[in-house]
Amino acid sequence: MKEISLHLLDIVQNSVKAGAAHVDIRFHLGADGILEMGVKDDGCGMSPDFLARVRSPFTTTRTTRKVGLGIPLLMQNAMQSGGRVDIESEEGVGTEIVAYFVTGSIDCLPLGDLPSTMASIIMGSPDNPEFSLRCSSPGGEMSFSTEEIRPLLEGVSLAEPSVVQWIRESLDEEIQPILGGIMK
Amino acid sequence: MKSLAELEAIRKATLSRINLRKEEKGETTRVVIGMATCGIAAGARPVMLAFMDEIEKRKLNHVTVSQTGCIGMCRLEPMVDVILPGKEKVTYVHVKPEMVPRIVAEHVVNGRPVEEYTIGAAEKN
Numbered sequence: 001m002k003e004i005s006l007h008l009l010d011i012v013q014n015s016v017k018a019g020a021a022h023v024d025i026r027f028h029l030g031a032d033g034i035l036e037m038g039v040k041d042d043g044c045g046m047s048p049d050f051l052a053r054v055r056s057p058f059t060t061t062r063t064t065r066k067v068g069l070g071i072p073l074l075m076q077n078a079m080q081s082g083g084r085v086d087i088e089s090e091e092g093v094g095t096e097i098v099a100y101f102v103t104g105s106i107d108c109l110p111l112g113d114l115p116s117t118m119a120s121i122i123m124g125s126p127d128n129p130e131f132s133l134r135c136s137s138p139g140g141e142m143s144f145s146t147e148e149i150r151p152l153l154e155g156v157s158l159a160e161p162s163v164v165q166w167i168r169e170s171l172d173e174e175i176q177p178i179l180g181g182i183m184k
Numbered sequence: 185m186k187s188l189a190e191l192e193a194i195r196k197a198t199l200s201r202i203n204l205r206k207e208e209k210g211e212t213t214r215v216v217i218g219m220a221t222c223g224i225a226a227g228a229r230p231v232m233l234a235f236m237d238e239i240e241k242r243k244l245n246h247v248t249v250s251q252t253g254c255i256g257m258c259r260l261e262p263m264v265d266v267i268l269p270g271k272e273k274v275t276y277v278h279v280k281p282e283m284v285p286r287i288v289a290e291h292v293v294n295g296r297p298v299e300e301y302t303i304g305a306a307e308k309n
Contacts, residue, residue, distance in 0.1 A: 001225050010224050013253075064256065069221045113229075120229050123236070124219060124251040152191055156198045161240035161249075166194050168233075170187050 003112020004037060004101060007074045011039060011097060013133075014070060014119050016096025017061070018095065018128045022134065027114070029137035033104040035085070041129070042094040051089050074099055081108035103182050111182045115171035119164045122146060126131055126159035133171070135178045142174040205245040211269035213247045213292055217241075220254030225282070226261035227250045234284035235264075247292055258301065266291055275303040 001007050002045045015023045020043035028036040028159065046054060056077060060068030077087045083100035101108050118133055125131075132145035146158060156163060176183075213223040217232045219225070232249065239247050257263065266287065269274045275295045276287060283301055291297050299305055 006224050006229065009229060010221050013220070061282055062253075065254075073221065073225075116229060116233055120219070120232060120251075123232070123249070141259070149188075149191060152188060153195050156195050156202065159249075160198050160202075161236045162194045162198050163191075164233075164236050165186070166191055170190075 001079060003117075004035070004077070004099075004109050005112040005114045005117040007070075007099070008037060008039065008114075009078065009117045009120055010070045010109050011046060013124075015041035015043050015080065015095070016125050016129065018045070020094065022132070023129050024132045024134070025118075026134040026137070027111070027179060029103065032101065035101040035103050035182065036098060037073060037101070038096065038098045039102075040096040045091040045093050045095055046052060046089040047091055053088060055085075059071065072073060077109050079106040081107075101134050111179055114175055114179065114183065115168045118144075118171055119168040121157045123164050124165060128132060128158050135159050135175055136175065137178045141182075142160075143172070143179055189244070193286045201243070201245050208245065210234060210246045213244075213269060214265070214267040215247060215249045215250050215292070216265040217249065218253070218261055219251040222254050222258035223261045223263065226232070227257075228262040231264065231279050231284065232260045234281035238284055239299045241292070242288065244288075244292065246290045260306065263303075266297070268292075268295060271295075276301045277303045 012023060020041035022042050024040045026038040030117060054070055055070040057067055057069055062068065077083050078099045078101055082102040082105050086098045087095070089095040119142065122131055130145065130147045132143065132147070134143045135141060150158070153163065215235050217228055219228050232251070235249050239249065240305070262279045264276045264279045265273050266276065273290065279301065286296055287301065
């Protein structure tokens with residue numbers, strides 16, 4: 001992956017496949033330059049056995065092939081910057097995955113185009129789950145959720161091109177002042 | 185949110201397009217993009233958004249864009265299927281955002297697949 005946000009686009013699919021009703025995404029950039037990317041869902045969760053194996057590239061729930069690279073690739077890029085990935089999960093409750101990136105490292109990926117990524121995530125699953133995004137840094141904070149805009153759209157799908165475009169543009173305006181410094 | 189008023193305007197405009205779509209009763213054309221780990225890593229996100237932009241720009245009411253998982257040909261990603269009503273599925277491989285306007289103009293709008301971008305052409309060599 002070339003951007004941290006592409007890892008988000010990838011691992012959020014795990015939450016969607018886990019049947020989550022809510023997926024809460026957060027980015028926090030600390031004054032120390034450490035970027036925390038959290039994805040928390042209320043999907044089916046993992047058994048202790050599966051959780052113990054989930055970091056392996058040879059663990060996957062799909063039946064067509066025996067490899068699953070989403071989490072291993074995320075771990076590779078987090079660790080390459082000097083960070084790490086924490087995963088907590090409970091069956092029937094949900095899963096939380098938190099990746100830490102040391103943005104000051106020369107080996108750290110840029111955050112990338114988070115607004116486009118959020119638009120792609122929402123477009124891919126326009127009806128459910130509900131997604132929320134919270135971004136914070138010493139520069140400020142913002143929050144967004146599909147639950148908030150859905151009633152305003154009254155029956156117009158979140159996957160309509162015009163709505164997707166609005167999501168991209170309005171998120172970009174809000175995220176730039178907070179995380180703009182690490183996006184490129 | 186800065187522009188909820190703007191969203192309201194978008195809702196109205198989009199609703200009228202949806203109604204138009206219902207009146208036209210034409211069958212929909214589907215654009216399906218591979219968005220698994222392999223697709224994403226190869227650059228599927230900008231490709232998908234390029235399709236969305238092109239469809240929005242041309243006001244193509246009868247076209248839907250959706251996402252699918254990995255179909256096992258990861259080396260050919262980003263892959264895009266275009267399915268015109270009543271026609272066989274056409275699969276494009278190694279798709280880049282720059283290729284999207286031509287695929288939309290020639291295939292989605294005019295019904296002529298862009299042969300040189302298809303999996304058939306790519307796998308011939």
